[in-house]
Amino acid sequence: MSWNYFRSKLLLQYIWSYILIFLIPLVVLTIFIYQNAVNNLRSEIEQSNVNQLNQVKLNIDSRMTELRDIASRIAYDEQLTPYMIRHPYYSRDAISALGKYKANSSILEELFLFYRNSHAIYSSKGMTNVDVLFDQYYLFEDWSKKDIIKELETELYPVVRPAESVNLSMNITKSMLAYMIPITPNSSSPHGTVLFLMEESKLTGLMDTILNGFKGNTYIFDEKGRVLTQNNHGEPIPKNEIHLLSELGSGIHSLKLDNRQQSVVSVKSSMNGWTYVTAMPSEQFFGRVFHIQTFFMLAFAVVVIAGILAAVFLARKQYHPIHDLMEFALLNEEASAAQPAPKRGNELEWIRKTLHDYSARVDIQEPFARNQFLLMLLKHGKLDNPESAHIMEMIGIELTGKYYFIIAISWDEYPGIADALQHRQQIVELLEEIEIPEYGAHAYGIELPHFDQFALIVSMNEDSRISVEHQMEQIVEALRIIVMESTHLIPSIGVGNAYEDAALLNQSYIESASALEYRMANGKGSITYFNKLSHTPNDTFWIAKDSLLKLTQSLKQGNDTVAMQMIEAIFNKLKAERVSISLLRCICFDIMNTLLKTASELGLNELIRDIPSFTSFESLEELEKKLQLLAAHICEQVERNSENEQLSLMDSVIAYVDQQYTDYSLSLEATAQKFSISSSYLSRSFKEKTGSNFSQYIWQRRMDEVIRQLLMTSDPLKDIIVRVGYLDTPNFIRKFKKEMGYTPGQYRKLHASSEQAKAAADADDESIS
Template sequence: MGINVRAYKLFYKYLFSYIGILLVPLIILGSFTYVYFIGIIKDDVINNNMNKLDRIRYVIDDQLKQIRMMSDQIYFKNMTPFFFEDDPLGSLKVINDLKNYTLTNNFISDILMFNHKDDYLYSSTSSYKTSLFFDKIYHYEQWNQNTFIHDMNSIITPTVRPMENILLNNRETKRFATLIYPLSSGGAKPTQTVLFLIAEKSFQNLLKDTMKDYGGNTLIMDKNNHIIAALQDDPLLQSPELQNIMKESNNDLSQTVTLDHVKYIFSSVVSSDTGWKYITIVPVNRIMEKVTSLKLIFLYTLAFILLISCAVIYYLMVVNYKPILRLKKLTDSIWKDDNPNRNELTTVQNALEYLTSQNTELYTRLEDYEVAAKEYLLFQLIRGKFPSREALEQKAQTLGLRLTKPWLRVVTVKFGSMPNTAAVSVDAMLDLIEQSLPDDIEGYARDHMDQSNIVLIIASDEMTDTRLAEVLSSIQSSLKEKWELMATVGIGGAYQDISQVPKSYIESMTAIDYRFVKGTGQLIFSHELGTNRPKSSFSSKLATDKLKMHLKQGDFEQIDQILQHVIHFLKHERPSMFEAKMMCFEIINAVVLTIEEMSKQQSGAPMSSPDVFLLFEYETVDELVETVKKLSLDISSHFQKIQTHHKASLIEQMIDYLKANYTDCDFTLQQMAEYFHMSQASLSQYFKEHTGSSVLDFETSLKLEKAKQLLISSHLPIKDLALEVGYYNANSFIRRFKQVIGIPPGEFRKSFQSE
């Protein structure tokens, strides 16, 4: 970066301080997470394991309840034992009932019923002699016919045979748990027994969900601490130490045990209904794998965040430090530090102090300039020197002024006598007037060439005379109260067109002159200045409109004739001085604006706008007549300069317009005349004089040339082709084409195709 040792010290000072600020929350967060959050995750894993065991307990308890209900239902349906040899057909009903029970419960693999004094067993599929059943159908490894009959006669309470191997139909060996339910009523000795065979797979399907996340083993023990089923046939289950722990676990618990030098989480849930125990044995390292992985992920993430944050801090320090170095170099280029041992910040600080003192002096000079610039802007606005509202607002904005409201008007304040400049500052009066305006009115004041006058230009939304009178009366009162000044206020009309501001100024000055009639110290609106002169046949508005039209048409003879009518009116009908000034201003302003508009289009030099201050100084109508005559000469001179260029460029514009619009079916001569601000007759005459052809003939020639090109180069139907060249009606197109070319469009196309 090209920084010296001192700069490096400052750089690394900030760098290490920011890294230290970053480390504080990271260390606190890491410690909190390690001590608290990881512990919560560990407890959550163990609790989740207990919840899964509890769900298994609930499911198996529910299955055992259903099995108990089945045994009761079987008993009540077969309360009277029968012997197969006495009623072979009766066995079919028993078999069918057992089959229905088996089908309604997927947990049960098969159901057997045995009448103690009979030699037959009944299953859900058939009936068998007990010898055949144990030899061929269900061959138990540790249970034969004799022990079966002994157990059936001796077992009087529900009993469970733990999971054991059974050879089915001498084909395959499967493991089953056998639930034995003696059937009796009222404590009598059982005469029948129902056996429910539960496949090991049925238990394992329930147990798998418990350990699928952590491994380990899950088992079920009956109330006599016999293992009914286990998820895995693990040698650990035969450990005497584990068997002692399982026998002693008579309540829900979760504890850490050590078996064969390995730590396990031993979790147990006991059923209050059956006394069965549901136990999981999981290596601690397997359960804590998730906790450890989360801890490692967190630590890696923390380290990654730290590294990235340090890199970002370093990068931002470099980026943010470069401007300081550039600022130091800039400081050295504009101000030489007499102490080279200062660091950058101190050097910049001293340079800023020096520049501040220089700027203070410069600001004082600028304030004087802004006052003069403000007065000049208001002066130019009154003279009508701004071509548009946008130009005014842009210039005003550079000076910190706001004239954005739509309605502009000029107000003139006249004092009965010039105030004593020693006691009253003109600037103080201007400030008072501006500060007295409400927020919804934008206004600025300046002194007048006549030192007893102050001109106020205001911009506002549309406002009633009553509201404006209240505002100006408040200004009168403030001037009276502070300096005992009697002020007469002349109020010009409000206009949205910026070019009418000079007119508003004339109106306000004329209103001031009306104080001789109405009295001093009054508010005088320009519209209060009435006239008793009879209505004249001459209309300044009509003359203005005609001037605009003839200026755009370039008809200088008509322009001169209108100006002669104005001179005749001023000389012979003798209007009031105010009327004459307003008429001259409106006519001159209209001429200037129209010629300016034409000059923009034709790159001509604009004419200067009327000087309202000069108009206001005139005291006789003869002086105004001379002004109108001078205007006539100015217009003549101006037109001589642009006439040739105007004619050449105008006819080119007309031809370009026709070429751009001749294919429009809705094209009319009226549209073209409106576009060029001319009457249809004037446009037609002008076009024919300069081209030798009428507008209609020229348009038709363009259409037909385009049609011939399309007939030769395309396969458009005549109807679509007519639309392409500007004809709604295909018949009109065909008729016109034949009239001018001599043959119909179809034949024209065929002649070229044959060639």
């Protein structure tokens, strides 16, 4: 398959159509599957975050409950009463008890017990002054000593301080949360406060596993929306947008924070009102499916390549019949040189135009094909084969009647009537196909090669009220009236016998032609029925006149089939009759004389030397065989002469056209009248002889002469066009450009060899413009 094969726009359209047919669903399906995989992964991660946040919530809630329980136990512990903790001896046990309480919680950094209206504060390490503790050992970044002491003295409910930086005495800084619980719990007038300090990392450490390697941020908000603690992996969320997270309800959310789409999971504790939140950039989920993305891209590329190859294969397979059809049409067009080759990529339009042109040509040739087929019926009868039935169906011929017969018509003119040719053409068109419904008849007209003769194949239904002969007479009379009323021509009519089998139409045609011969005896405008010629003048046996007439006419027509049938029928009748030998010999010589006389009339004089061989016979069978050979020879010679006459006639017509094509009055009708033949016969025969119709031939001759004069002379274009017989100069120029691709002036410029011719071309362009 060459590269030029792919230059066809139609083929490329087919390829692109197939590619789009599979590529669009493939892209949609791939995107859907890929997006579904990403969404599933995102959903799994988010659901995992929900589960882990719930777990963290439970853990922290459990730890905070432990701290409240520790505070309650401290409040009711007898070792930790204000008296016992201040006692010089028992204070050591109290300090030890605080150490045990601290050890019960894994998240505690330190716990302190403060009794209000006192300056002492106790821890697992001992007792110290509250001012010293928060001035030297625990220095909070945002929580001043004054505020700490105030809240220790006055808080009535548990309070959690957000994580903040705390500077310890050893110059160590830690981020801690402070949790104060007044004791006794739920008392309207607590007498002390338990202060728990928790390292922020202990809480955030519980949340580290939530992100599971993803970049993001985790937060714990208190019931007021304050950030108690946070853990950042990656870029933190701006502080002015963090409050949006605390306002979310429990569940999975999608927010745009810091101009990035975030997947947010939120869980709220029903115990203390705290909210646990994770926020992760959504684009990370696509990165996690990179291996899936790579697999999808490879699979997509393989499928696309396979699909393109399949599309090319299918498109080529679909385009191949169109290509073959175009090549076939191009071969025919190049052979006839009737149409230029199609432009690249316009195959369907060109094929449509070609089919339209072929259809127009078929419409033009259909009458000729129809007439030729009807002539074949006259010569051979209806052939019982599928091909003949198909041709009859194509050209619209139906032989569906009960009886069939042939009418032969010859024209005679009224004296002094002009335009006889026009009247003949008018009657030919009138009788091309005619219906006579009142007599149940349908007739098809056939132009015969003879200029003044016409034939009708009549198909009629049976009328039980009258005889077949009477019905035929009514039909013939009706046709004669139609002709007489429509034209000034006088029809002489010969009518053959009616047959039930259309295969015997050739018999009826010979009979009608034989009957038409009697117009010389019966006069102009006569109607002669063949069946009325068959009666002999006396009762003495002899060969029937109609049989000899049919034999003579079949020989003149060159119809060997009917001639053989007539010879066989005559000799069968002779064999059936009982006549004397002398009478039998006379009858045989009469038959022989009929054949020889016909041959002589046809100009076949060379048969005279063979007369001795015909006159010597020993039996009727021997004579029958000799006469059949003689008849076959006569018919063969008649056919050959007819063909030669037709060829000779067409040669004369072509020679006449070649001489007169520059005459603008030259036409098909005038030429037919000059050679005494019908226009349709001339058109058909001219086409068979030259390969083009009459007008195309004249146009081509004029074109050739114009081109010759354009190249060889410097005469003005208008003068050349008029000289070749074309009076409409603009129309000629349009037709010339359509056929040659250039105007005559352009053509002369391109191909003329002399400077004078080129100068004349410039003058032509100026005169035309």
